[in-house]
Amino acid sequence: MPKAIRVHEYGGPEVLRYEDVDVGEPGPGEVRLRHTAIGLNYADIHTRSGRYPLPHFPHVIGGEGCGVVEELGPSVTNVAVGDRVAYSSGGHALPRGSYCEQRVMNAERLVRLPDDIEDEIAAAMITKGLTAQYLIHDCHPVTxxxxxxxxxxxxxxxxxxxxxxxxxxxxxxxxxxxxxxxxxxxxxxxxxxxxxxxxxxxxxxxxxxxxxxxxxxxxxxxxxxxxxxxxxxxxxxxxxxxxxxxxxxxxxxxxxxxxxxxxxxxxGAFYWHLRTAKDVRTRARSLFDIVGSDAVSIRINQKYELENASDAHRAMESRATLGMTVLIP
Ligand SMILES: NC(=O)c1ccc[n+]([C@@H]2O[C@H](COP(=O)([O-])OP(=O)(O)OC[C@H]3O[C@@H](n4cnc5c(N)ncnc54)[C@H](OP(=O)(O)O)[C@@H]3O)[C@@H](O)[C@H]2O)c1
Incomplete structure (x- = not known):
């Protein structure tokens, strides 16, 4: 069975449990995704601790990832089996669930990756980069x-x-x-x-x-x-x-x-600047272009096995991380 990091209660890093999960089949508008890398966000700490409430327990936490589409549910047209894709659930307005080897999820907000953006880079930056994009272009258009x-x-x-x-x-x-x-x-x-x-x-x-x-x-x-x-x-x-x-x-x-x-x-709130699939695609294009041009470098300084997500949380909470952190399933 595929593995995931789930919480059964709010608390410190010790509540992150590495467990077998039943992934299920994709329904209409959904895909089954096999993660290749998962990004760590400070929002994950707020979700784990209960500051950003979860709808139910147990719950897989995590808001961004990258992977390969393995199966399509009915009426999915924006991605195909074999596509490399990334996604972000932003801060906390959208469903969580990226700390896992595989998941079934809505296809609408998936973005296909250009060849020059590697999986770990995509996972590390998709939430943080889309956030930076709307902050410096819309919340305060920087000149x-x-x-x-x-x-x-x-x-x-x-x-x-x-x-x-x-x-x-x-x-x-x-x-x-x-x-x-x-x-x-x-x-x-x-x-x-x-x-x-x-x-x-x-x-x-x-x-x-x-x-x-x-x-x-x-x-x-x-x-x-x-x-x-x-x-x-x-x-x-x-x-x-x-x-x-x-x-x-x-x-x-x-x-x-x-x-x-x-x-x-x-x-600045992610959800309101990335409400539609079109918003996500447009802002992601801008992010991929700037990273692809090498004007913005995405430095992954910490890498953890997915099962050691609690160590990653400890490092981030104690301000020990530099740049980006990814979890590898
Ligand atoms: N509104 C949105 O749309 C949106 C979207 C994504 C993320 N965010 C927010 O953006 C922030 C950064 O997220 P990130 O994932 O990129 O994290 P991060 O900046 O890599 O890590 C958090 C950093 O915050 C600093 N910090 C200051 N006071 C701290 C404290 N009391 N405890 C822990 N860290 C403290 C630390 O840097 P120093 O040690 O240098 O002070 C720490 O390294 C988070 O607050 C996150 O929730 C907002």
Missing amino acids: ETDTILVHSAAGGVGMIIAQWARTLGAHVIGVVSSDEKALFAAEHGCHDVIVSTEGNIAEQARALTEGEGVTAVFDAVGADTFEASLAALRPCGNLVAYGSSSGPVPPFDIFRLNEMGSLRITA
């Missing part, structure tokens, strides 16, 4: 007039934002938590890097911008960085808040944005 601050710049989404924004002409300042991560961020898009443990982030950002502050901040850390992100903005700047790795931002008086310089906050 050469921008000086941006990117939190977690040595992390999965952060390293793509930093590199891609640089190709659009922006000046990029990364924020990371260690010297090792600073080196990594400097090699992946950042002109300047702030080490968060070495002092006030907003003051360091202002020092790097002759006191002006930045035009936009991309922040998925949440609770720990929200105030610093606002304080780092210049007048009329835009805080793009798209996650909460450190916990949710406490309630906030919206009038403070007025007093702090007519600032904006934009909440």
